[in-house]
Amino acid sequence: MIDIPEHEKVKIGQMIEFLRKRKWKENKTWTVERFIEDVCSKATYAKLRKFPLKESETYDKLLAKLNLSYLYDDARRNDFLRAEKQCALAFEKENDRTPKRLRALIESYAASGTIFECLTCLALTDSTLSISDLLQIHAWVRPAMKEIVMGQILDALEQAPLSALTPAIQHALVFHTNRNRIQYLFLLIRNERFYEAASLCEELRKKDLTPRETARVRVAKLFLMHHIQPQSFEEEASRLCAEPFFPLLARDWLHICAIHAYFQRDFEKAKPL
Numbered sequence: 631m632i633d634i635p636e637h638e639k640v641k642i643g644q645m646i647e648f649l650r651k652r653k654w655k656e657n658k659t660w661t662v663e664r665f666i667e668d669v670c671s672k673a674t675y676a677k678l679r680k681f682p683l684k685e686s687e688t689y690d691k692l693l694a695k696l697n698l699s700y701l702y703d704d705a706r707r708n709d710f711l712r713a714e715k716q717c718a719l720a721f722e723k724e725n726d727r728t729p730k731r732l733r734a735l736i737e738s739y740a741a742s743g744t745i746f747e748c749l750t751c752l753a754l755t756d757s758t759l760s761i762s763d764l765l766q767i768h769a770w771v772r773p774a775m776k777e778i779v780m781g782q783i784l785d786a787l788e789q790a791p792l793s794a795l796t797p798a799i800q801h802a803l804v805f806h807t808n809r810n811r812i813q814y815l816f817l818l819i820r821n822e823r824f825y826e827a828a829s830l831c832e833e834l835r836k837k838d839l840t841p842r843e844t845a846r847v848r849v850a851k852l853f854l855m856h857h858i859q860p861q862s863f864e865e866e867a868s869r870l871c872a873e874p875f876f877p878l879l880a881r882d883w884l885h886i887c888a889i890h891a892y893f894q895r896d897f898e899k900a901k902p903l
Contacts, residue, residue, distance in 0.1 A: 632702050634689055639682035641770050642700065645749055646692050647679055648766065653696075665695060693745055701744040710747060713738065714774035721778050722807045724842065732778070746772065753779045761786055761794060765802050777807050784813045792821050808834065808843050815850050824858050845878035849886065856890045863890050 634642065654660035666675045669691045678688065686700070693699050701707050713735050720728040732754070739751035753759065753767040764786060768779045783803070787794055795817070805811045811834060818827035831854060834847045848870055855863045867887055870876060876883070 632686075634686040634700050636682050639678070639686075639689065640680065642689050642693075642745060643678035643680075644766075645745055645770055646689070646696065647675075648763075649696050649698075649749075666692070669695075698743060698745050698748060701742070701746065706742075710735075710738070710742075711772070711774070714772060718774040718777060721781065722809060724809055724840075746770070750775055750779070753782055757786075759786075761790065761799055765799070777805070777810060780805065780810055781813065784810060784817060787817055788813075788820065795821050795823075808837060808839060812843060812846050812850070815847070819850060819853055819857075822857075824854055828854050828858065841875040842878055845875045848873070848875075849879050849882045852883070852886050856886060856893070860890070860893075 650660055650662070650665050662672065662675060666672065670678075670688050674683070674688065677683070683689070689700065701710075713731070717728065717731050717735055719725075720731055736751055736754055739747040739754075742748065749767050750771045753764055753771065759767075761783060764779065764783045768776060768783065771779055780803070787799075803814065805814060811830065815827055815830050815834065818824075818830065827850070831847060831851050834843075835851075839847065852863070852866055852870065855866050867883065867890075870879070870883060
């Protein structure tokens with residue numbers, strides 16, 4: 631008999647309850663009692679979110695109530711794994727093909743009707759998810775998609791009030807690509823965590839960055855100098871002009887220089903702002 635792998639069962643139990651709760655928020659008839667009716671006891675339902683059950687039948691029946699299933703087909707799973715790895719590589723390299731590949735993957739997820747795929751699709755498409763929801767899904771998705779979902783979390787934090795970046799949320803953020811580290815650097819600057827940002831900026835400068843990534847980090851450094859070391863701003867701004875990657879940051883450079891000039895009350899230089 632085909633069985634759900636033991637190491638995935640607890641995750642699936644947690645995902646089932648996550649989706650059941652979402653439905654309950656919209657429709658109060660989705661109580662635990664009604665959901666588990668004719669499937670299992672309340673004690674068993676509580677257990678499957680912490681320990682793997684021996685048989686997969688309980689998971690299958692609960693998933694069916696959500697109009698979902700587990701992906702038992704190895705060939706289909708391997709197709710998803712290949713597509714996810716391609717998307718992850720394109721995301722890391724900020725490849726121009728990333729949006730197209732990701733759209734195709736999301737469409738495949740949505741059509742799958744399977745639990746891992748639909749949860750990943752939800753994280754990538756549902757703007758109503760809270761930061762906590764996204765972090766929870768991030769813990770469940772397959773390794774190749776973790777950094778892409780983390781990018782969604784950073785996007786959500788950029789749109790959220792500054793108070794959203796709590797110590798608990800910060801502790802839960804994990805990055806494995808320079809792309810996400812740099813996005814987090816700008817998030818720290820937006821949240822006026824300047825000394826944390828300065829430390830990350832120096833850490834990033836020691837890494838093997840692409841010209842585009844180097845330009846973004848240097849822009850971040852210039853912005854930080856405006857805030858915490860304004861006496862050295864002009865020198866750093868002039869130095870940047872001579873860099874070979876300057877065309878990649880010229881517009882941002884003008885914007886930051888104009889902001890700095892405005893705060894220095896040099897209103898003539900601030901005109902580009």
